[in-house]
Amino acid sequence: MFIKMNFSQFFSYIQEAPWYEKFLSPVIKEVTTNDKVLDIGTGSGKLLELLHNKTNSVNTGIDTNNSMLQEAQIKLHKIKVDLVQIEPNKNLPLKNSSFHIISICNVLFNLNEKSVYKILNESIRIIKKGGKIIILSPTGKGGILKLTAKFFSIKNLGIYIWYFATKNRAAEWTNNLILKEYCRKNNLKYNRKFTLNGFAQLETIKV
Numbered sequence: 001m002f003i004k005m006n007f008s009q010f011f012s013y014i015q016e017a018p019w020y021e022k023f024l025s026p027v028i029k030e031v032t033t034n035d036k037v038l039d040i041g042t043g044s045g046k047l048l049e050l051l052h053n054k055t056n057s058v059n060t061g062i063d064t065n066n067s068m069l070q071e072a073q074i075k076l077h078k079i080k081v082d083l084v085q086i087e088p089n090k091n092l093p094l095k096n097s098s099f100h101i102i103s104i105c106n107v108l109f110n111l112n113e114k115s116v117y118k119i120l121n122e123s124i125r126i127i128k129k130g131g132k133i134i135i136l137s138p139t140g141k142g143g144i145l146k147l148t149a150k151f152f153s154i155k156n157l158g159i160y161i162w163y164f165a166t167k168n169r170a171a172e173w174t175n176n177l178i179l180k181e182y183c184r185k186n187n188l189k190y191n192r193k194f195t196l197n198g199f200a201q202l203e204t205i206k207v
Helices: 007-014 018-028 046-054 066-075 113-126 144-151 158-176 178-186
Strands: 036-040 058-063 082-085 099-105 127-138 189-195 200-206
Touching: 007 066, 007 158, 018 046, 018 099, 018 127, 018 158, 018 189, 018 200, 036 046, 036 113, 046 058, 046 066, 058 066, 066 082, 099 113, 113 127, 113 178, 127 158, 144 158, 178 189, 178 200
Parallel strands: 036 058, 036 099, 058 082, 099 127
Antiparallel strands: 127 200, 189 200
16 A cells, blocks of 8 residues: 555555654644644645634644645545645745744754754744744654653554654754744743653744
């Protein structure tokens, strides 16, 4: 079955596992009724699907990858949601002060510092006063024994792919605290907490 899948289809398949909903759940808990939410790097749209099912938020997803957005359109075809393709390192085609919540999941730790700052600066521009930017990333911590003890099941085998594929870059991101320094320089409120039994982290910027 996997041989017939392209990368976007496989990525979407991996996200259907129980562990991935648990990974995303801290983001969903930050969203309240009628919030306007922008998901940057929405991929195949799993977070948007869960937000629709669990909240009354108004959701928009953006991504640079057309193949991923095609998967999102398939997954979300019965859901009212806006999907927009964007260009890398360009200003976002969105109005100032448009969203209450901006989520960025599994994205920033893979980017260089210049690209991270570009996304953060654009997020500050388009978020409403009093809003929150929520960044969810792997930590690269924990180890294979702990991962197995906490998550092993046939349905969760994809977590091993995620863990090993992200481990090195994630550990570097966890140790460097780029977002904390960004907030210090820009007089923004920063908070970090570890989730998913220490395998993920939720960083929050309050504007």
